[in-house]
Amino acid sequence: MRDSQNIKETLARLENVSKCYGKLRALDSLSLSVNAGEMLALLGPNGAGKTTAVSLLLNLIEADSGRVSLFDQNPKELSARQRIGVMLQSAELPETLRVSELIALTQSYYQKKRAVAEICEMAGVADLLPRFYGKLSGGQQRRVQFALAICAKVDILFLDEPTVGLDIEAREAMWQCLRKLVAEGCAIVLTTHYLEEAEALADRVMVIAHGSVIAEGSVESIRSRVSLRRIRCVSQIEIEKIKQWPGIESASHDGQYLMIQTQDAELVTRRLLNEDETLQQLEIKRAGLAEAFLELTREQVK
Ligand SMILES: Nc1ncnc2c1ncn2[C@@H]1O[C@H](COP(=O)(O)OP(=O)(O)OP(=O)(O)O)[C@@H](O)[C@H]1O
Numbered sequence: 001m002r003d004s005q006n007i008k009e010t011l012a013r014l015e016n017v018s019k020c021y022g023k024l025r026a027l028d029s030l031s032l033s034v035n036a037g038e039m040l041a042l043l044g045p046n047g048a049g050k051t052t053a054v055s056l057l058l059n060l061i062e063a064d065s066g067r068v069s070l071f072d073q074n075p076k077e078l079s080a081r082q083r084i085g086v087m088l089q090s091a092e093l094p095e096t097l098r099v100s101e102l103i104a105l106t107q108s109y110y111q112k113k114r115a116v117a118e119i120c121e122m123a124g125v126a127d128l129l130p131r132f133y134g135k136l137s138g139g140q141q142r143r144v145q146f147a148l149a150i151c152a153k154v155d156i157l158f159l160d161e162p163t164v165g166l167d168i169e170a171r172e173a174m175w176q177c178l179r180k181l182v183a184e185g186c187a188i189v190l191t192t193h194y195l196e197e198a199e200a201l202a203d204r205v206m207v208i209a210h211g212s213v214i215a216e217g218s219v220e221s222i223r224s225r226v227s228l229r230r231i232r233c234v235s236q237i238e239i240e241k242i243k244q245w246p247g248i249e250s251a252s253h254d255g256q257y258l259m260i261q262t263q264d265a266e267l268v269t270r271r272l273l274n275e276d277e278t279l280q281q282l283e284i285k286r287a288g289l290a291e292a293f294l295e296l297t298r299e300q301v302k
Pocket of ligand 1: 025053
């Protein structure tokens with residue numbers, strides 16, 4: 001684990017920012033900071049406001065109120081923008097340019113360029129260099145978009161759902177690369193719907209819903225905020241019967257195992273043991289990030 005005790009420099013900030021699209025309030029006095037060298041995951045259901053928050057830092061849109069700063073500057077400033085790399089959900093790049101030309105063009109924007117060989121290795125695009133961008137597959141285009149985001153040594157990388165459309169091997173390779181970049185000192189703002197991705201990579205997680213931050217902290221601290229527990233065991237009790245018990249959120253089978261989710265692990269465990277003397281392999285765990293996320297966002301709707 002990286003040293004989280006040290007107070008890190010804040011590189012980018014949204015302070016009490018609100019943003020409306022017509023009557024729709026996409027961000028409601030939201031505050032967010034990105035610290036040097038951290039991997040920050042932004043999570044939230046569709047329409048929560050994640051892309052809007054990132055777009056403000058990228059100077060793609062303007063806030064109605066509140067303060068937006070990138071390296072203590074207005075995100076419009078070229079000197080601030082030259083310190084960030086970006087990979088958005090949809091990228092429209094000239095289809096008739098070769099990958100090598102796209103890399104050279106993007107690099108021309110930056111001072112601290114990375115060597116092309118290094119970019120190729122990090123993004124897995126060596127074999128794509130001579131190819132026309134428009135002729136690549138969706139997954140190959142995503143890799144090229146990532147290569148463009150890392151074509152210089154930047155201080156913050158903004159990655160909006162970067163592994164969507166990648167096969168398992170390419171996703172693993174990107175994860176490794178992201179870990180390496182953070183180890184080098186680069187901060188990463190990762191927007192993702194893959195909770196296992198946030199769980200595997202993030203130092204800090206912000207859960208956004210309805211334009212506000214509803215939870216923030218390490219993956220572990222977010223998990224510990226929810227009382228949901230997972231019980232796993234081998235039991236002869238019928239699943240339909242268990243579903244009727246008080247305190248059961250869900251019950252299902254996974255192979256030979258009975259899987260239960262509950263807010264009251266003690267109550268349910270006591271009943272399981274009372275009703276089944278043959279019960280085996282009992283295991284109780286805190287919910288994963290996925291369950292915590294669902295519970296947190298469900299609470300918001302209540
Ligand atoms: N250009 C726009 N015009 C009108 N409404 C918009 C615009 N962009 C976003 N919105 C609305 O603002 C809200 C927040 O959208 P945003 O794209 O920030 O959410 P998100 O958390 O990134 O969602 P997703 O996970 O689906 O990408 C949504 O209700 C969306 O429909």
